[in-house]
Amino acid sequence: MSSKSLQQARKYEEIYGGKILAEERPLFHVSPKVGWLNDPNGFSWYQGEYHLFYQYHLFNTSWGPMYWGHVKTKDFIKWEWLPTALAPDTEYDNAGCFSGSAVGLPDGRHMLMYTGVQEWQREDGFTESRQVQCVAFGDGVNYEKYENNPVLTAADLPEGGSAEDFRDPKIWRDEKENCYYAVVGNRTADESGSILLFRSEDTLHWDFVTVLDRCKNQYGKMWECPDFFILDGVAVILTSPQEMRARGMEFHNGNGTIYIVGDYNAEKHEFSRTEVRAIDYGLDFYAPQTVMAPDGRRILIGWMQSWESSHSQPHGSQWFGMMTIPRELRIKNGRLIQNPVRELERYRSEQILYRDVDVRERIQLPQVCGRCLDMTVWIRPAGGRFYEKFTIKVAKDTENYTAISYKPGSSILRFDRSNSGFRHDIIASREVLVRNQNGELKLRIIMDRFSVEIFVNDGEQAISSTIYTPQDATSISFEANGIAIMDVEKYDIVLPQ
Ligand code: FRU
Numbered sequence: 001m002s003s004k005s006l007q008q009a010r011k012y013e014e015i016y017g018g019k020i021l022a023e024e025r026p027l028f029h030v031s032p033k034v035g036w037l038n039d040p041n042g043f044s045w046y047q048g049e050y051h052l053f054y055q056y057h058l059f060n061t062s063w064g065p066m067y068w069g070h071v072k073t074k075d076f077i078k079w080e081w082l083p084t085a086l087a088p089d090t091e092y093d094n095a096g097c098f099s100g101s102a103v104g105l106p107d108g109r110h111m112l113m114y115t116g117v118q119e120w121q122r123e124d125g126f127t128e129s130r131q132v133q134c135v136a137f138g139d140g141v142n143y144e145k146y147e148n149n150p151v152l153t154a155a156d157l158p159e160g161g162s163a164e165d166f167r168d169p170k171i172w173r174d175e176k177e178n179c180y181y182a183v184v185g186n187r188t189a190d191e192s193g194s195i196l197l198f199r200s201e202d203t204l205h206w207d208f209v210t211v212l213d214r215c216k217n218q219y220g221k222m223w224e225c226p227d228f229f230i231l232d233g234v235a236v237i238l239t240s241p242q243e244m245r246a247r248g249m250e251f252h253n254g255n256g257t258i259y260i261v262g263d264y265n266a267e268k269h270e271f272s273r274t275e276v277r278a279i280d281y282g283l284d285f286y287a288p289q290t291v292m293a294p295d296g297r298r299i300l301i302g303w304m305q306s307w308e309s310s311h312s313q314p315h316g317s318q319w320f321g322m323m324t325i326p327r328e329l330r331i332k333n334g335r336l337i338q339n340p341v342r343e344l345e346r347y348r349s350e351q352i353l354y355r356d357v358d359v360r361e362r363i364q365l366p367q368v369c370g371r372c373l374d375m376t377v378w379i380r381p382a383g384g385r386f387y388e389k390f391t392i393k394v395a396k397d398t399e400n401y402t403a404i405s406y407k408p409g410s411s412i413l414r415f416d417r418s419n420s421g422f423r424h425d426i427i428a429s430r431e432v433l434v435r436n437q438n439g440e441l442k443l444r445i446i447m448d449r450f451s452v453e454i455f456v457n458d459g460e461q462a463i464s465s466t467i468y469t470p471q472d473a474t475s476i477s478f479e480a481n482g483i484a485i486m487d488v489e490k491y492d493i494v495l496p497q
Pocket of ligand 1: 038039055066098099100115167168224225286287
């Protein structure tokens with residue numbers, strides 16, 4: 001049965017979403033049908049397609065009571081909108097359907113697991129809230145909330161767990177044990193985050209298993225949007241800590257994201273950490289979630305936005321918020337490697353190739369320009385002598401540019417969007433320490449109208465940021481202090497209608 005709120009949302013997005021022109025949006029990155037989008041939810045493989053849901057407040061471009069928007073794709077590049085999947089229309093989720101996940105069931109149904117936020121006013125006027133985990137079942141378009149929701153409440157928490165910060169379930173099916181597991185974020189008595197592991201035989205009744213890992217006030221405060229999987233033989237936890245303190249060149253995002261690599265004893269459900277690092281070093285990245293593709297690839301998608309700068313929006317836009325390009329994950333030498341899904345290569349057109357270009361003062365290369373592109377740049381010193389700095393400027397016209405610069409002396413790569421269309425004083429630059437390779441550097445740069453994603457040295461680091469530069473700023477320039485040699489391979493990304 002679809003509620004009045006859901007029907008109203010579906011009608012609203014049809015009318016107002018339909019008015020947004022295709023060229024006012026990203027070409028191949030997910031954006032909301034209309035209004036506001038935050039976290040990716042329910043990234044799953046179901047009946048031959050990938051489904052993705054998103055935190056959605058369709059009625060304006062600010063965060064508000066959360067709905068679940070819905071898109072699907074066969075190849076991570078061409079996406080199709082589907083009608084809103086969930087609305088905050090019951091007592092247990094009256095203040096919002098918060099983040100969660102999805103899984104295809106053996107009986108053919110698609111199951112969503114999400115956080116219901118309930119709010120009520122006490123007699124003295126104070127608003128109280130609690131978060132519970134709920135499920136819904138559907139056919140890939142329409143979903144029915146389970147009549148006995150919620151399936152996890154404060155009563156299921158270990159001692160000291162907060163009922164107000166208990167959210168973002170990530171479910172997966174364990175084929176070997178023929179059961180389901182879910183990790184859920186929680187706040188503990190020390191005021192910082194933990195990741196709880198639950199188990200279920202039937203998706204409706206859940207048992208607490210263990211605390212998989214906890215923050216102990218070391219990495220931010222509350223841990224949001226956990227994910228857990230085995231990749232290339234090692235156990236990986238992803239989570240998005242709120243209120244992180246920077247350490248050296250790591251963890252500058254405030255609301256940051258980390259991956260924790262470790263060992264996992266599946267019988268005892270014991271996880272032990274070996275390494276903690278940032279997932280993305282850009283200005284806009286949060287709340288990533290992964291799906292396992294049928295061919296065994298682990299694919300990650302994130303919200304390409306930071307909470308801190310989410311008030312800085314282009315004038316008059318009817319949508320706000322987008323996802324990153326989905327990325328293939330691998331583990332190499334204990335580190336997470338991320339590269340754009342290989343499906344992107346199918347949409348490359350018009351190869352432009354330059355080899356051994358000598359770069360000193362600023363140059364532009366014929367046909368190396370655009371705002372929807374996939375460009376790889378290899379940089380190296382000339383005759384063994386270090387250049388001091390190498391700078392690429394993209395989305396450039398006489399007034400605007402976005403700068404990516406590298407200083408081999410310090411191995412620091414800098415991203416700067418001070419001149420990229422923002423009208424508020426928001427954070428505009430970030431510096432990233434990259435692996436020192438004697439002045440050599442490989443950058444793959446993916447641009448899609450409103451974003452720049454940089455994959456450093458075959459995915460050793462990712463740097464994702466939004467830009468709102470006018471779309472006719474399409475030039476690209478290269479320059480070096482000193483002399484550098486460069487190869488460039490550039491493709492436009494084109495989606496056939
Ligand atoms: C992360 C988050 C989640 C929550 C959702 C609400 O960005 O705060 O923890 O479920 O957003 O929209």
